[in-house]
Amino acid sequence: MTLLRSTARTMLASYFVVSGLKAVRDPDSLVPAAEPLVDGVVPTVQRFAPEQVASLVPTDAKTWVRINGALELVGGIALATGKGRRLGAALLALSLVPTTIGKYPFWSRSDPAERAADRDHFLKNVSLLGGVLIASRDTEGKPSLGYRAHKGGQALAKNTNAIAADTKKAGRKVAKETRELTDSALAEGALLVGALVGTTGKNRKKIKKQIAAAKKTATRQAADARQAATKAAKQAQRDAGKFAKHTGRDAGKQLEAAKKEAAKQIAAAKKSAQKFTENIELGEN
Template sequence: MKPVRSLARVMLSGIFVVSGVRNLQNPGRLVPAAQPITDRVAPLIQNLHPRIPTDTATLVRANSATQLVGGLMLATGRFARPAALVLAGTLVPTTLAGHPFWTNDDPMARNNNQVHFLKNLGLLGGLLLAAADTEGKPGLRWRAGHRIGHSRRSVQRVVRTARREAKIAARSAATARRLPG
C-alpha cells in the first residue's frame, strides 16, 4: 500500500475509532438523540430476527462497536473496501440522529448541526472513495471481463487449430487414396 493511501485511510478512520470507543463507554448520552431513528428501525430489525434486541442503548452500542471495528480495519488496510462500505452505512443513521439541523429553531444550533451534517456528508464521500479504491489494481468487474475475453480467445484458437488440422488430415487422406497401392 502506498504511503499516501495508508495515511489517508488512517486519517479517515480516526473519527470512527475515537467516537466508537467513546460511545461504547457511554452510550446513554446518545440515547435521546438516537431514539427517533431507532424507533423507525426497530420494527425492521424485529422482522429480520425477533430475538435481536432493539432497545436504543443496545443499537447505539452496536453502531459504536461497528464503527470501532470498521475504523480499525480501514486504518490497518485489512478488508479496507468492505470496512469503508460498512462505515458509510453506519454514518447515515448517526448523521440523521445526531445532526438534524432542519428541526432546530435556534439559528446557532441550526448552523452548528448543519456544519456537522455537511462534515459527515464529506466523510461519507471519503468512505465511498475508499470503498471504490482498488489501489491501482484492476477491479473484479474488469478481471472477470478480461478472463471471459481470454477464455473466448483461447476457444477461438482451439477451433482454428482443429479446423486447420482437419483440413490437413483431409488432404492427407485424399492424397493417400490417389496413390497406387
C-alpha cells in the same frame, strides 16, 4: 504514494475509532439521539422482514448504538491498518448514515442556532461519507476485480477462438488426407485385383508383391494422418495449458473440447486405413 495513502487512511480512520470506542463503552449518552430513529425504523423492518429475521432485530436503542459503534471501531481499525481496508471503509460508510441522520436532524430544529450547528455537523459527516466511499473503492493503482474479470473474459474468448480454429484446421487436414488415402486405396485395390484375376500364374508373385507394397504405403499414409491429428491436439493442449494459468477451469473445458475434436479426426483416419486394408485383403482373395 503508499506512504501518503497509509497516512491519509489513518487520519480518516482516527475519528471513527474514537467515536466507535465511545459508543461501545458508554452508549447511554447517545441513546436519546438514537431513539427517534430506532423507534421509526425498527417497526418497519419487523413488519416487512421474514418472521425468522424480524425476531432477531433488536428493539432497544442502546443495543443499536453499540452495534453502530462496533461497526465504526472495526471499520476504523481495518482502514487504519490496511487489513481489509476496503471492507472497513464500506462498514464506516454504513455506520455513518444512521449516525448522521440520528444525531444531526437539522431540519427538525426550531432554534436557528441549533439548526445551524446541526447543519454544519451534518455536512461534516456527509464529507466523511464521501471520503470513506472513495477509500472503499481505492485499489492503490491496481486494476479492480471488475476490470480484471472483464479483461480475463476477453482473453478467454480470444484463446477459445484460437484453439477452435487450430483444431478445426487440423481436422480439415486429417479429413483431406483420409479422403485421399481412401480414394487411392480403392483405386489401387481395384487395379491390383483386376490384374491379379487376369494375369497368368507366372506373374502372380509379382502382383502380390505390389499388393504388399500398396498395403505398406497405405499403412504409412494412415500413420502420417494420425500423427498430424495428434500433433494438432498437442498444440491445442499446449496453448490451453499456457492460458490455464490465467483462466483455470474455463481453459480446461476448451482443452477437453480440442482433445475430443482431435480424437474424432484420429478415429476417422483409423477407420479409413482399416477400410483400405479390408479392400486389399479382398483383392488378395
